[in-house]
Amino acid sequence: MDTKESKYVSYIKERYPQMDISKVECNFTDGMHGDIVIVNEKDVFKFARYDWSAGYIENEVNIIKLIGRDFSIYVPKAEPVEKGIARFNYIKGEPLYRNTLFQLGNRMQEMVAEQLAMFLKQLHSIPLKAERIKNLSECQATMSQEEWLTKFEEIERKVFPYCDSYSKEYYRQIFRPLLQDEKFMDYQPVLIHGDLMPYHIIFNKNTNRISGIIDFGLSGLGDPAYDVGILLDNYGETFVKRMSRYYKSIISYLDRARFYAFVNNLLWAESVSDMLVTRDFTNFRIPAKDRDIMPIGTRWFDIKG
Structure with missing residues (x-):
């Protein structure tokens, strides 16, 4: 010990x-x-x-x-x-790994999609009465459109020196919707989880059901699309599309969710660039991610699945 x-x-x-x-x-x-x-x-x-x-x-x-x-x-x-x-x-189970999810049969995947969708629908629908939220802070991931554009200027300064021309244009395209639409990041704040990563979704392999959601340390008022964006980043668009059958509001803020999913790795790149300057690698981690995300602006009825 x-x-x-x-x-x-x-x-x-x-x-x-x-x-x-x-x-x-x-x-x-x-x-x-x-x-x-x-x-x-x-x-x-x-x-x-x-x-x-x-x-x-x-x-x-x-x-x-x-x-x-x-x-x-x-x-x-x-x-x-x-x-x-x-x-x-304590909640028994293991993280809902991407491989675990997609090795399930179609019906079981549908059940998991319904579980997650209903959880988010319930969480995002909690009435925010004044007496209940007086001590409730904003989720740390919450940023205004202006703040995001300022963040991109920082990213250009810190990250772009390590990028080739293709990567630079790729990252510019992620932020282009914010430059073209001044209301792109408009939303009605709700209570969000703020860190709905696979290791905070506890899955029971005996029942093939989610047994619990943990770690609400970053939770607060924020954009409901942010929670969906984290799931999008980890499980892909096809799975989130399944979820939308049970939580239809997802469709209305899908593009913001895509933005959050795309920008996540870019924020990590910024953190790494800061570590290179400070030589402090205490929080350095190598992330494991897969991709199944359509470009911002794609409509689901334009694609199969």
Whole structure:
């Protein structure tokens, strides 16, 4: 047991003396902001890795309390322990890997698409009454159209020196809709997950169903297209098209979702360029991605499938 694990386990034993700890699993590498300790495959303790990341854990607890229990997909219960520490109940399963999803039969894929669509539909439809959202912040991914254009200027300065002419034009085309349509990024803010990556979608291979959605640390008010864009980036357009049968609003903001999906890798390239300058590679990761995304502006009835 390493020093960090020992420290966390000692804390849990002291805080919960009645807890009989027979099995401990730790994850100190995957999360960007927190360390995870799983006890007895029953409880998940999340510890802020840095002083500034305690806010993510506090936000996650608040969001889970806000959304309640009435969801088609299970959301873990959350209990604040103290500043920068929270306890959640464990959900059995594994990340919904792209390969896992597309190795399912057609009917099972449809069921998973329906599950995800209904979850997002329910999340994005939560009434945002004043008393419920007074402490709710914007999702960190939320940016105005003007801010996105400023971001592109930064990308041109930081990333383009490492690009060939083809890549530069490819990236310019991603931002072109924002230059041509001043209302391209207009939307009505809703509550979004903000980080709906495959490893936050827990899948049960015995039932071929999603058993839970986790990690609401980045959740807040934002563009519903952003959640769809993350799914688009990881599972592709054909799968998201399936989802639209159950969450029809997806069609109305499909182009924004495509933008978010396309721009995701570009933002990562900007982060890497910053690392090259600072020589700080603490958060460097090699992403695993596939592509099945139509160009912005493509209408689904123009393509087969």
